[in-house]
Amino acid sequence: MGNKNxxxxxxxxxxxxxxxxxxxxxxxxxxxxxxxxxxxxxEAPRTEASATQPKWKRSPEFYxxxxxxxxxLGVLLIYYLQWREMVETVNVTRRVSERDQRAxxxxxxxxxxxxxxxxxxxxxxxxxxIGKTPARNxxxxxxxxxxxxxxxxxxxxxxxxxxxxxxxGVVYPEESGxxxxxxxxxxxxxxxxxxxxxxxxxxxxxxxxxxxxxxxHGIIHYDDAFHAHHWEKFCVWWSPTAGSYSAAECAxxxxxxxxxxxx
Numbered sequence: 001m002g003n004k005n006x007x008x009x010x011x012x013x014x015x016x017x018x019x020x021x022x023x024x025x026x027x028x029x030x031x032x033x034x035x036x037x038x039x040x041x042x043e044a045p046r047t048e049a050s051a052t053q054p055k056w057k058r059s060p061e062f063y064x065x066x067x068x069x070x071x072x073l074g075v076l077l078i079y080y081l082q083w084r085e086m087v088e089t090v091n092v093t094r095r096v097s098e099r100d101q102r103a104x105x106x107x108x109x110x111x112x113x114x115x116x117x118x119x120x121x122x123x124x125x126x127x128x129x130i131g132k133t134p135a136r137n138x139x140x141x142x143x144x145x146x147x148x149x150x151x152x153x154x155x156x157x158x159x160x161x162x163x164x165x166x167x168x169g170v171v172y173p174e175e176s177g178x179x180x181x182x183x184x185x186x187x188x189x190x191x192x193x194x195x196x197x198x199x200x201x202x203x204x205x206x207x208x209x210x211x212x213x214x215x216x217h218g219i220i221h222y223d224d225a226f227h228a229h230h231w232e233k234f235c236v237w238w239s240p241t242a243g244s245y246s247a248a249e250c251a252x253x254x255x256x257x258x259x260x261x262x263x
Contacts, residue, residue, distance in 0.1 A: 095261055102224040103135035105171065107234040110178060113214055115207055121146070121183040121199040123216040123238075127166070128176035133225040138168040142218040144183035146203045149211050152249025153235060157219045162186045162194045171222070181216045210241035217254050232257040 106128050113123040121144050129135050142164040145153050154161075162184045168177070185197040206212035217235035224230060235254025 098226045098228075099261075101132045102226060102228070103129050103133050103171070103173070103222065103230075104131035105135050105138060105220050105222050105230070105232055106130050107140065107218070107220060107232070109216065109236045112238050113216075115199050115204055115214065117201040117204045118198050120196040121214070122180040123214070124178065125181050125216065126176050126178045127171075127220070129171040129173055131224070132173055134173065135171045135222040135224060136169065138166075138171050138220065138222040140166040140218060140220045142166070142181040142216065144181050145215050145217075146199070146207065146212050147215055147237075148206075149213065153215045153217050153237075153254065155217065155233065155235070155249070155254055157233075160191055162197075163218065181218075208240060210239060213237055213239035215250050217250060228260050230258050230260055 108126050108128070110124040110126050113121070115121060123144055125142070127138075127140060141157060143153070143161070144164075147153060164182050164184055166179065171177075183197045183199075184194040187193045187195050203212065207214060215235060215237040217233070219231055219233050221229070221231050233254055233256045235250040237250045
């Protein structure tokens with residue numbers, strides 16, 4: 001009887017073990033809703049090039065900024081070129097206006113010379129400002145030469161030579177001055193003191209015979225009202241007899257002026 005009870009208890013124990021309810025850990029269990037919310041999509045595979053490139057190379061904002069910088073520099077360059085062109089236009093207009101208004105000095109011959117032996121060789125000339133504004137610091141260098149037929153005057157005015165000089169502080173527009181251009185020579189070996197050089201009888205004979213001619217030439221220096229320095233060369237020649245004296249050097253190269261622009 002006791003064994004029967006033991007068998008019953010054993011079966012009862014086994015049945016209890018088999019019919020015991022199964023439990024699970026709530027923390028490890030996941031409902032379908034929670035699983036769908038916490039599920040992550042797989043990341044796209046990163047290539048080796050994209051992994052090694054700096055971030056700014058992969059940012060479109062960087063390229064937009066660089067493009068904007070170049071556009072800004074281009075606009076500044078256009079403005080600068082327009083400003084330069086405007087300044088140049090203003091300067092050209094100013095120079096043209098000042099050139100039209102500046103002083104223009106001129107030396108002309110008034111009458112043919114009347115050479116006499118043993119008398120100073122002179123030629124009456126006129127210095128005049130034909131411009132529209134005053135000329136300042138006017139200095140004139142005058143040379144009177146007796147030249148053989150076929151030769152021209154020495155137009156190199158940088159040489160130290162005896163000459164007649166005139167000075168005038170201001171010459172106003174349309175103002176003129178008449179004076180004789182006289183031939184000078186250095187006193188003996190001096191290069192600073194000069195004296196009038198009389199016409200020699202032999203020179204007069206050659207002039208009257210047509211084998212020599214007389215030329216007056218020189219250069220005038222002056223400043224205009226706009227602080228620009230100018231010069232003008234002049235040359236005229238005369239002979240009492242007709243003929244060819246090859247005085248083209250005097251007529252062509254002896255008459256010229258500077259082309260200095262206004263500052």
